[in-house]
Structures are given as C-alpha cells and as structure tokens.
Amino acid sequence: METGTIILLIVGLYLLVSLLTGIIPSLRISKSVSGYVAGDRSMNVFIMYFVLGASIFSSFAFLGGPGWAYSRGAAAFYIISYGVIGIVPLYFFGPRAWKLGKKYGYVTQAELLADRFNSKFLSVMLAVLSVAAFIPYLTLQMIGAGYVLNVISEGWIPFWMGAGFTYLVVLIYVYFSGVMGVGWSNAFQGMFMLVMAWTLGIYLPNVLHGGIGEMFQKIIDSGKADMLSAPGLNAAGEAWSWSAYSSAVLISAIGFSVWPHFFMRAYAAKSESSFKLSVVLYPTFLLFLVPILLIGFSAILAFPEVDQADSILPHVLMQLELPAIVIGLFCAGALAASMSSGDAILHSAGSIWVRDGIKPFFGKKLSDSAERSLIQISVLIIGLIAYLFAVVIDYSIVALLLAAYGGVAQIFPVVFAMFYWKRATKAGALAGLFGGIITNTFFLIYPELKPLDMHEGIYGLMANLILLITVSFITPPDPAENVKKFSC
Amino acid sequence: MGEVSSMIIFALKTLLQNMTKKGLSRWIFGVVMGLITLFLIWPGYLLFSAAEPLILGFPLSFAWVIFCTLLGFVALLGLYLSDRGETKDL
Numbered sequence: 001m002e003t004g005t006i007i008l009l010i011v012g013l014y015l016l017v018s019l020l021t022g023i024i025p026s027l028r029i030s031k032s033v034s035g036y037v038a039g040d041r042s043m044n045v046f047i048m049y050f051v052l053g054a055s056i057f058s059s060f061a062f063l064g065g066p067g068w069a070y071s072r073g074a075a076a077f078y079i080i081s082y083g084v085i086g087i088v089p090l091y092f093f094g095p096r097a098w099k100l101g102k103k104y105g106y107v108t109q110a111e112l113l114a115d116r117f118n119s120k121f122l123s124v125m126l127a128v129l130s131v132a133a134f135i136p137y138l139t140l141q142m143i144g145a146g147y148v149l150n151v152i153s154e155g156w157i158p159f160w161m162g163a164g165f166t167y168l169v170v171l172i173y174v175y176f177s178g179v180m181g182v183g184w185s186n187a188f189q190g191m192f193m194l195v196m197a198w199t200l201g202i203y204l205p206n207v208l209h210g211g212i213g214e215m216f217q218k219i220i221d222s223g224k225a226d227m228l229s230a231p232g233l234n235a236a237g238e239a240w241s242w243s244a245y246s247s248a249v250l251i252s253a254i255g256f257s258v259w260p261h262f263f264m265r266a267y268a269a270k271s272e273s274s275f276k277l278s279v280v281l282y283p284t285f286l287l288f289l290v291p292i293l294l295i296g297f298s299a300i301l302a303f304p305e306v307d308q309a310d311s312i313l314p315h316v317l318m319q320l321e322l323p324a325i326v327i328g329l330f331c332a333g334a335l336a337a338s339m340s341s342g343d344a345i346l347h348s349a350g351s352i353w354v355r356d357g358i359k360p361f362f363g364k365k366l367s368d369s370a371e372r373s374l375i376q377i378s379v380l381i382i383g384l385i386a387y388l389f390a391v392v393i394d395y396s397i398v399a400l401l402l403a404a405y406g407g408v409a410q411i412f413p414v415v416f417a418m419f420y421w422k423r424a425t426k427a428g429a430l431a432g433l434f435g436g437i438i439t440n441t442f443f444l445i446y447p448e449l450k451p452l453d454m455h456e457g458i459y460g461l462m463a464n465l466i467l468l469i470t471v472s473f474i475t476p477p478d479p480a481e482n483v484k485k486f487s488c
Numbered sequence: 489m490g491e492v493s494s495m496i497i498f499a500l501k502t503l504l505q506n507m508t509k510k511g512l513s514r515w516i517f518g519v520v521m522g523l524i525t526l527f528l529i530w531p532g533y534l535l536f537s538a539a540e541p542l543i544l545g546f547p548l549s550f551a552w553v554i555f556c557t558l559l560g561f562v563a564l565l566g567l568y569l570s571d572r573g574e575t576k577d578l
Contacts, residue, residue: 074537074539074547074549074550077549077550077553080553080554080557081528081529081553081556081557083557084524084528084556084557084560084561085521085524085525085528085560087564088521088560088564091564091567091568211545212545212546213542213544213545213546214545216539216542216545216546216547217542220539220540220547225539225540226539227539228539228547228549228550229537229538229539229547229549230533230536230537230549231533231537242529242530242534243530245529245530246529246530246533249528249529250529253525273572276568276571277568279564280561280564280565280567280568281561283557283558283560283561283564284561286557287554287557287558290554293550
C-alpha cells in the first residue's frame with residue numbers, strides 16, 4: 001500500500017473512533033442544560049483525569065512544546081513548572097464550587113461570582129472576557145490540525161480541508177453530547193497522546209544520538225551548555241532574564257486554576273472526592289511534557305537550521321524516513337492534542353456565552369430546553385467564527401491569546417475572595433477585576449513602560465489586589481445571607 | 489545552645505498539641521508547596537539552574553523540575569489521604 005494511503009487510513013480510523021466515543025455518551029445523559037453543560041454531575045475519576053489533563057495539552061503540546069525546547073532550551077521547563085503549582089488551588093476551589101453547584105444548580109464559574117457579588121454585570125463581563133479568550137484559542141487549535149495534515153500529506157490535503165474536516169467531527173460530538181462527549185473522547189485522545197509522546201520522546205533521542213544522556217552530553221560538548229541552564233533563552237536567542245522567567249511561571253500558575261473552561265469541570269464531577277483525586281493525579285499527566293521536550297532537544301544538533309521552531313517535530317519525522325504507520329500515528333496524536341482542547345473550549349464557549357452572557361437578560365423566561373438549544377446553536381456559531389479566523393490566518397490572533405492569558409489571571413483574586421474573604425464587596429470585586437484587566441492590557445501594549453522586565457499580568461494582579469482590598473474596605477459589607485451561603 | 493533547642497522543641501510541641509489533624513496536614517502541605525514554588529523560580533531555582541552534572545542522563549536544571557513535579561504529586565497525595573481519613577472519622 002502507498003504511504004499516503006496508509007497515513008490517511010490511520011487518521012480516518014482515529015477520527016472515526018473519536019466521533020464514536022464522543023457521540024455514544026449522549027445516549028445516557030439527560031436532555032437538560034445541566035446534562036449538556038455539567039454531564040448531570042456524573043463524571044468519575046477516570047474521565048475527569050483525562051478531561052483535566054487532555055484539555056490543557058493542546059496543539060501547543062505537540063508543536064509549540066518541542067519548538068520551545070529546540071529554540072529556547074531550558075526556558076521550556078516553565079511549562080512543566082507552572083502546571084504543578086497552578087493545579088493546587090483547584091484542589092481547594094473545586095470541592096467548594098461542586099458543593100454550591102449541587103445545592104444551587106450552578107454550572108459555570110461566572111454564575112458563582114455573579115451570585116456572591118450580586119452583579120449581572122460581572123457575569124456578562126466574564127462571559128465577554130471568556131469568549132474573547134476562547135475564540136483565538138480555538139482558532140489556534142484548528143490551525144494546528146490543518147497544519148499537521150497539510151505538512152504530513154506534503155500539501156496534498158489543503159489546509160482549509162484538514163482543519164475543516166477535523167473540526168466537523170468535533171462539532172458533531174460537542175453539538176450532540178455536550179460535556180460527556182468531550183469527556184469520553186478526551187479519555188481516548190488523552191491515552192493516545194500519552195503513548196505517542198512517550199514513544200517519540202524516547203525513540204528520537206535514541207535513534208539520533210544513542211540515548212538521552214548522550215544527547216544532552218553532546219549538546220553540552222558542542223558549546224551550547226548555556227541553553228540547558230535555566231532560565232534558557234528568550235525569543236531573540238539571548239539569555240532570558242530571571243524576572244521574566246519567574247513571572248511567566250507565576251502568572252501562568254495563577255491563571256491556570258481559574259480558566260473558565262477548566263474551573264467549570266468541577267461541576268461535572270460525581271463527588272467532591274472524585275474531583276480531588278483527579279486533581280491529585282494531575283502531575284502524573286504533566287510529566288507527559290518531559291518526552292515532548294526531549295523531542296525538541298533531540299533536534300538541536302541533528303537539524304540545526306530549521307527557522308520555524310514550531311514545525312520542528314513534523315520536520316524531524318519527514319527527514320527520518322519512518323514507516324508510514326508511525327507517521328500516521330503521529331498525525332493522529334497531534335490531531336488528538338488539538339481536538340481534546342478544541343472540544344473543551346468549544347463546549348465551554350457556547351455554554352458560558354448563553355448561560356452568563358445572554359441568560360441574565362431573560363431571567364426565568366428562558367425554558368431549560370430553549371436554553372439548551374441556544375447553547376447548541378452558539379457552539380455551531382462560535383465554531384464557525386473560529387474556523388473563518390483559521391482559514392484567513394491572521395497572526396494578530398496569537399497576540400490576542402497572549403493578552404488573554406494575563407487577563408484570565410485577573411479572575412483569581414476575585415475567586416479567592418469569594419470563597420475565603422467575607423469582607424469582599426461587589427464594588428471591590430468589580431474594581432479589582434476591571435483595574436487588573438486594564439493594567440494588564442496597558443503594559444501589553446506599552447511594554448517599554450514596565451518598571452521591571454516582568455509579565456504584564458503581574459502588574460495587573462498588583463493593581464487588582466490593591467483595588468479589591470481598598471474598595472472593599474471603604475464600601476459597606478455585602479448582605480450577610482449572601483456571604484454566608486459561600487463560606488461553606 | 490541546649491536552651492535554644494529545648495525552646496524550639498517546646499514551641500513545636502505546643503503547636504502540635506493545639507492543632508487539629510486536618511490543620512496540621514494543611515499546614516505541612518502549605519509549607520511544602522511554598523518551598524516547591526520558591527525553588528522552581530528565582531531565587532531557589534538559581535541553586536539548581538546549571539546544565540551539569542547530568543542526573544540519570546538529564547541536565548540538573550531539567551532533573552530538578554521533574555523532581556519538584558514528583559514531590560508536588562506526593563504532597564497532594566498526602567493531603568488527599570489525610571483529608572479522606574478525616575472524613576471517614578466523622
């Protein structure tokens with residue numbers, strides 16, 4: 001059989017299994033909003049483990065991760081570091097959100113916040129912030145999928161077709177099955193990614209350099225030891241500063257637990273302890289980044305002249321003349337990484353948009369079934385918008401995503417205050433969130449005005465905390481019954 | 489010297505006696521996670537930021553991050569097990 005045919009067969013088979021694992025769970029879940037958005041609060045540890053793991057590792061894992069190791073060396077370790085720190089708050093937030101969700105029917109993060117601080121405006125603002133962050137995120141996943149299929153097929157599959165077909169599959173199972181479709185397909189895709197990453201991460205250093213230790217020794221002997229000592233290199237290839245590295249770890253860690261699509265998975269858990277256990281096991285999934293980075297390191301000496309660092313993995317695979325079956329499996333693995341994040345984001349974007357952005361204007365007039373249909377339609381529309389962006393490929397979209405990272409981290413102080421600080425008030429929360437986002441955006445646009453070379457999100461957080469605390473103290477306390485409901 | 493150490497032991501004993509099991513395990517977890525954070529960024533990571541020596545084939549800077557991730561896992565697992573014990577007692 002021809003190489004191209006074998007690759008296509010494997011990719012086709014992978015997409016079919018993804019579709020089936022995504023569609024079948026819809027048969028067992030109620031037709032309510034809670035069923036669609038929170039899976040009737042029935043996810044066990046096994047599914048939750050993959051939902052937490054796989055939805056975070058996106059196209060970036062298979063393309064960007066090796067790219068960072070290849071071009072920036074030790075700087076790439078920040079991706080592992082922030083995960084292990086960032087997951088911790090979720091251990092404490094998750095069970096509280098779950099308990100309140102079960103009692104009062106919440107299914108999104110903004111619903112909790114809007115209720116505690118009695119503000120519809122907060123809910124709408126968070127919906128807009130989330131969707132503004134999700135669309136570029138989703139677009140990048142589609143670009144990743146289209147790109148991989150295009151490169152591996154040597155241009156035979158056009159970009160628009162690769163991205164379009166892959167995300168048609170995602171759209172179908174997200175539309176019909178909601179979060180349980182996301183969960184089951186992520187379990188399949190997650191296992192697939194893990195196996196592919198470990199296989200390639202061990203195989204490539206061995207075949208190119210004779211082993212992992214030998215590979216690193218060669219890099220050191222070639223005079224590139226600087227690259228391997230932390231904090232590695234910046235995007236321009238010069239030594240990265242400690243303040244930039246440390247603040248990148250901190251801001252990503254702080255933002256991590258409050259990403260709306262990640263946070264809201266707590267509602268889908270079967271019980272408090274099953275969610276806690278999934279969080280505890282998360283670092284074992286995180287270690288999957290180790291082989292991913294090894295792939296990038298293996299190419300430093302073997303293929304020194306690749307300009308586009310993000311394409312290093314497909315580049316290496318095409319050079320090695322591997323059996324078609326291996327290339328096909330890699331392709332499917334990269335698609336799995338893209339789809340397992342894309343589906344989670346698509347589902348959350350639709351749910352949050354309707355639940356937090358539109359529903360506050362309708363109140364009880366919106367019936368459960370109408371709300372569910374509205375979410376499903378939103379999923380289709382958001383998917384289409386992201387696809388249009390992907391096909392046009394406007395690179396400013398990457399800048400939008402970077403802005404979103406610092407912006408999302410600004411939700412953290414408000415979420416923390418909701419659970420742990422009774423004196424926090426509505427005015428304080430709004431002032432903090434607003435002030436944080438504005439400061440973050442300001443330093444993103446004018447980086448030369450930063451006093452120190454730190455991530456703009458850190459400056460945002462400083463403004464956020466100061467405003468949250470002072471404005472809360474100078475305004476009268478929120479109604480006691482509202483506050484009491486949340487300090488469980 | 490002996491006086492100082494006996495004072496420290498006394499302070500620790502009092503602290504332990506006045507703390508519930510749950511409070512203690514959360515306290516230990518907080519300290520461990522705080523240290524992990526500090527040693528994954530400036531200034532703690534400075535001590536382990538060099539490329540050499542290679543540990544099990546990995547540069548020191550890389551091996552350290554992997555070690556901290558594993559330590560974080562153990563800390564979370566410890567907290568979870570002690571939380572579970574607490575709920576069962578109720």
